[in-house]
Amino acid sequence: MNSFSRSNWGVSTLAIFISLFLLVFLVVPVGKVIFVAFQDPQTGALTLINFIDFFNTSLFQESFLNSIYVSSMSVLLASIIAIPLSYFTTRFNFGGAVLIQTLGIVPLIMPPFVGAVAMLLLFGENGSVNLLLDEWFGFTIPFMEGLNGVILVESIHYFPFILINLSAALLNIDRAMEESAQNLGASGTRLFRRIVFPLAMPGYVAGASLVFLKVFDDLGTPLLLNINNMLAPQAYLRITSIGISDPMGYVISVILVTFSLFSLWVSFLALKGKDYSTVQKGGGGLMKRDLRTWEKIGCYAVIILILLMVLSPHVGLAMLSFGTVWSYSVLPDAFTLAHYENMFRMAGQYISNTLLYAGLAATIDVILGTAIAYVVWRTGIRGRKWLDFIAMGAVAVPGVVIGIGYLRTFVEYNVPIVDKPLASWWVIIVIALAIRRLPYALRACTAALQQVSVMLEEAAENLGATKSRTVRRVVVPLMTGGILAGFVTSFATASVELSATIMLVNVESDAPLAYGIYEFMQSAAGRGPGAALGIVAVLIVGLATYISHRVIERTEMQRTGTGAVIAEQTPVAIGTTTGAAPL
Amino acid sequence: MSEIRSEAVSVTIEDLSLSFGPTEVLKGINLTIEPGEFFTFLGPSGSGKSTLLRAIAGFGPMPGGRILIGDDDVTQLPPWTRNVGMVFQSYALWPHMTVRKNVAFGLEERKIPNKDIRERVNEALKLVGLLDFAERRPSQLSGGQQQRVALARTIVIEPRVLLLDEPLSNLDANLRIQMRRDILELQQELKLTTIFVTHDQEEANTTSDRIAVLDQGIIQQVGSPIELYDEPANRFVADFLGTANLIDGPLETADGTSLFESDKNHTTMFRPQDMDIQPLPGEAGPDDVLLKGRVAHREFLGNLIRYNVTVGEHSLIVDDPHTTGRQAFAKGDEVALGLDTKNIHILTD
Numbered sequence: 001m002n003s004f005s006r007s008n009w010g011v012s013t014l015a016i017f018i019s020l021f022l023l024v025f026l027v028v029p030v031g032k033v034i035f036v037a038f039q040d041p042q043t044g045a046l047t048l049i050n051f052i053d054f055f056n057t058s059l060f061q062e063s064f065l066n067s068i069y070v071s072s073m074s075v076l077l078a079s080i081i082a083i084p085l086s087y088f089t090t091r092f093n094f095g096g097a098v099l100i101q102t103l104g105i106v107p108l109i110m111p112p113f114v115g116a117v118a119m120l121l122l123f124g125e126n127g128s129v130n131l132l133l134d135e136w137f138g139f140t141i142p143f144m145e146g147l148n149g150v151i152l153v154e155s156i157h158y159f160p161f162i163l164i165n166l167s168a169a170l171l172n173i174d175r176a177m178e179e180s181a182q183n184l185g186a187s188g189t190r191l192f193r194r195i196v197f198p199l200a201m202p203g204y205v206a207g208a209s210l211v212f213l214k215v216f217d218d219l220g221t222p223l224l225l226n227i228n229n230m231l232a233p234q235a236y237l238r239i240t241s242i243g244i245s246d247p248m249g250y251v252i253s254v255i256l257v258t259f260s261l262f263s264l265w266v267s268f269l270a271l272k273g274k275d276y277s278t279v280q281k282g283g284g285g286l287m288k289r290d291l292r293t294w295e296k297i298g299c300y301a302v303i304i305l306i307l308l309m310v311l312s313p314h315v316g317l318a319m320l321s322f323g324t325v326w327s328y329s330v331l332p333d334a335f336t337l338a339h340y341e342n343m344f345r346m347a348g349q350y351i352s353n354t355l356l357y358a359g360l361a362a363t364i365d366v367i368l369g370t371a372i373a374y375v376v377w378r379t380g381i382r383g384r385k386w387l388d389f390i391a392m393g394a395v396a397v398p399g400v401v402i403g404i405g406y407l408r409t410f411v412e413y414n415v416p417i418v419d420k421p422l423a424s425w426w427v428i429i430v431i432a433l434a435i436r437r438l439p440y441a442l443r444a445c446t447a448a449l450q451q452v453s454v455m456l457e458e459a460a461e462n463l464g465a466t467k468s469r470t471v472r473r474v475v476v477p478l479m480t481g482g483i484l485a486g487f488v489t490s491f492a493t494a495s496v497e498l499s500a501t502i503m504l505v506n507v508e509s510d511a512p513l514a515y516g517i518y519e520f521m522q523s524a525a526g527r528g529p530g531a532a533l534g535i536v537a538v539l540i541v542g543l544a545t546y547i548s549h550r551v552i553e554r555t556e557m558q559r560t561g562t563g564a565v566i567a568e569q570t571p572v573a574i575g576t577t578t579g580a581a582p583l
Numbered sequence: 584m585s586e587i588r589s590e591a592v593s594v595t596i597e598d599l600s601l602s603f604g605p606t607e608v609l610k611g612i613n614l615t616i617e618p619g620e621f622f623t624f625l626g627p628s629g630s631g632k633s634t635l636l637r638a639i640a641g642f643g644p645m646p647g648g649r650i651l652i653g654d655d656d657v658t659q660l661p662p663w664t665r666n667v668g669m670v671f672q673s674y675a676l677w678p679h680m681t682v683r684k685n686v687a688f689g690l691e692e693r694k695i696p697n698k699d700i701r702e703r704v705n706e707a708l709k710l711v712g713l714l715d716f717a718e719r720r721p722s723q724l725s726g727g728q729q730q731r732v733a734l735a736r737t738i739v740i741e742p743r744v745l746l747l748d749e750p751l752s753n754l755d756a757n758l759r760i761q762m763r764r765d766i767l768e769l770q771q772e773l774k775l776t777t778i779f780v781t782h783d784q785e786e787a788n789t790t791s792d793r794i795a796v797l798d799q800g801i802i803q804q805v806g807s808p809i810e811l812y813d814e815p816a817n818r819f820v821a822d823f824l825g826t827a828n829l830i831d832g833p834l835e836t837a838d839g840t841s842l843f844e845s846d847k848n849h850t851t852m853f854r855p856q857d858m859d860i861q862p863l864p865g866e867a868g869p870d871d872v873l874l875k876g877r878v879a880h881r882e883f884l885g886n887l888i889r890y891n892v893t894v895g896e897h898s899l900i901v902d903d904p905h906t907t908g909r910q911a912f913a914k915g916d917e918v919a920l921g922l923d924t925k926n927i928h929i930l931t932d
């Protein structure tokens with residue numbers, strides 16, 4: 001037992017170090033925010049007065065209701081998009097399935113706020129679509145009017161969460177589940193209502209609650225669409241315009257966290273004890289059938305309509321980045337490369353900052369992720385589950401809340417050499433990114449570690465390898481694929497994060513790409529270069545997503561020894577969906 | 584005695600063929616299964632047993648030929664109108680419903696009044712000994728219990744025919760024997776025409792009235808277990824049911840004459856226990872031929888000793904019953920083998 005206690009020493013030190021990091025950069029700032037929300041601004045006493053003030057102010061009441069309305073409607077619209085798509089792929093034999101799988105990735109490689117301005121130009125009051133509608137039919141549709149715009153942009157961006165989860169749930173239903181019902185006399189809609197629908201429900205709820213959470217917390221999209229009467233923008237505006245001591249920002253933060261926890265709880269309840277993945281070897285998925293011609297036409301029509309919608313932010317952004325002048329017209333007047341020249345001249349700093357920040361954050365994430373996974377799954381340290389729990393808890397903390405928490409907590413700490421408060425040093429942006437992306441990296445690392453069975457380690461030790469050599473020669477090589485995938489996912493999502501960074505950027509020269517896009521988009525003249533910068537963001541995320549998919553595919557192949565990676569579908573989107581850009 | 588009862592009916596399959604795309608999986612199946620019979624489809628994995636069973640239930644591609652249940656032609660009917668009960672290999676219990684709900688499902692689909700449903704569900708659960716588990720979820724049951732729920736769920740609708748697709752394959756060895764007895768008992772109590780699919784000859788032999796042996800989508804032979812064993816129709820059946828010596832080409836006897844000048848299309852077959860292993864020179868009965876060989880290998884199996892004896896260029900399996908204290912031959916011993924010519928079969932391939 002001697003060697004055990006010695007290696008235990010090292011592990012304990014590691015665990016203490018990680019706990020301190022999480023304590024300082026996650027627990028304390030969030031705790032501070034919650035504490036301040038319940039503190040009387042004058043006397044410092046504990047009170048509910050801030051909440052009473054909040055709910056007595058009509059602007060806040062309105063923001064609160066708007067946030068709930070927008071999130072619910074986004075879930076609804078995202079469901080309307082995602083449900084038919086997942087049903088088509090899992091029920092019918094037809095080529096559109098590939099198209100749908102692409103649909104599931106494309107929106108996620110663009111942060112929603114980047115496409116927002118392009119959507120205004122396409123679907124706004126004087127956008128291309130309404131100009132055409134007015135000319136041809138004499139009416140217009142207020143797609144982007146007020147809250148509608150937020151709902152449209154968010155649901156186009158986040159519907160893949162439902163698509164992925166629901167498709168996985170449907171694919172996991174064993175064919176015999178349906179057949180046995182038919183054998184006992186059920187068919188058609190009754191069969192669907194009594195068997196298929198309830199079995200797929202947990203997957204749907206998990207996806208839908210994730211969409212609700214993401215939309216409720218999103219800051220960038222409403223800001224870019226100039227919608228201020230929602231919770232996240234209000235929190236941001238109060239803190240940036242009135243100041244760090246204004247209690248309303250904290251009250252809103254508490255509400256945001258509460259709703260995040262609530263949606264996570266709903267998704268947890270939906271999945272708890274309901275491992276409905278009933279698929280047996282060989283018999284996966286619903287009974288598939290061929291489509292009649294007119295059905296096929298119908299399916300393709302729906303898919304192409306949705307594909308057009310889903311691609312519109314990308315197309316709009318591309319046109320904006322290449323167009324000269326684009327307003328009150330269906331298409332830009334002419335095309336040019338000038339915006340890209342301008343962008344590279346003015347925004348080089350943004351890009352290099354982003355690569356640096358996201359790279360550092362992703363590195364921190366995989367190191368922490370691997371260490372936490374190891375401590376939790378391979379050691380017996382007391383309280384190790386808490387480490388996992390707290391690190392995963394970052395999922396429930398919106399970017400705005402991290403931003404406010406850091407500003408409030410670290411404004412008093414001066415960093416010695418640079419002689420600045422920690423809250424306004426660029427490193428704090430890296431830490432914020434690392435904390436926000438940690439749950440995703442941790443999931444990837446945990447999955448990677450779990451694939452290395454303890455028996456493989458024991459076999460190496462049995463053949464004479466020491467603990468450290470075993471880790472080096474067996475564990476790490478087997479984990480690299482997963483760690484790399486975690487790195488790339490963290491990197492991709494961190495590089496387009498806006499909500500926390502927008503609050504933490506202190507000087508322009510420290511700002512990352514997402515902030516740059518936001519700045520550019522504030523003025524009409526900046527839209528062109530802003531769109532060009534947006535295209536750069538899309539390319540970075542797209543490339544990273546592609547790489548992580550390839551890495552996962554490769555490791556999967558190594559592990560199973562076959563080339564057959566059947567639909568890299570993730571059953572639960574929380575933290576496992578590669579390339580999902582949860583901003 | 585149970586309330587669940589149904590009129591036993593026959594199942595007739597006429598010239599049935601079925602393809603998945605270009606691959607023909609069933610090729611011209613003809614069968615008549617008698618009312619109340621326990622009938623088994625036996626064959627190796629991939630031989631088409633499940634496909635045939637599923638065709639009777641109405642699943643899979645539309646087959647050619649006809650399927651009759653009783654006098655009704657059901658070939659064109661969708662599964663939910665056939666009223667044949669099928670127990671799936673994976674049980675296919677719905678995880679979102681309790682045991683009671685699972686069993687009630689088929690009755691609810693038949694719009695039976697609620698009061699009767701409750702009674703009949705209780706009846707069926709009592710029959711499989713799971714009444715106390717009615718409010719549990721399937722995931723809270725053991726494999727054997729799940730199997731019973733699946734059975735109850737099927738018989739509660741009083742199906743005309745009971746179809747069982749490898750129902751024992753997911754159970755461990757002890758439970759398998761228990762369950763196979765229970766299923767047989769239930770079948771006899773309900774007098775239900777039953778078709779059972781298995782790849783395990785012991786399962787087939789111990790339960791079935793008659794067996795159809797399938798290979799490559801073709802019925803090789805139909806008969807009772809003893810008929811199939813004693814009078815196999817071809818090489819496949821002989822080899823699949825039990826152990827057999829299958830000899831191609833001539834075999835030299837002890838006195839130097841050559842036996843079985845079989846041609847290319849025929850194989851000589853005799854069972855290992857039909858030979859009498861003796862020390863040289865050996866005694867032959869009136870109908871016996873005597874072979875001479877050398878013991879190449881020996882396995883002690885408790886109730887018998889299995890020898891591999893080299894005779895000329897052939898290696899024969901010989902089973903010798905073992906009684907307490909009996910001397911065994913050793914590897915390398917020269918032995919004589921007596922074989923009654925009545926037990927020699929000439930098979931077509």
Ligand SMILES: Nc1ncnc2c1ncn2[C@@H]1O[C@H](COP(=O)(O)OP(=O)(O)O)[C@@H](O)[C@H]1O
Nearest residue numbers: 603606608626627628629630631632633634635
């Ligand atoms: N859905 C299917 N699509 C294509 N081929 C199938 C399908 N189901 C079964 N087969 C093929 O039909 C043959 C018979 O299968 P099956 O009836 O399941 O065999 P058994 O139950 O005897 O093991 C196999 O070769 C199998 O590959």
Ligand SMILES: [Mg+2]
Nearest residue numbers: 632633634749
């Ligand atoms: Mg089978």
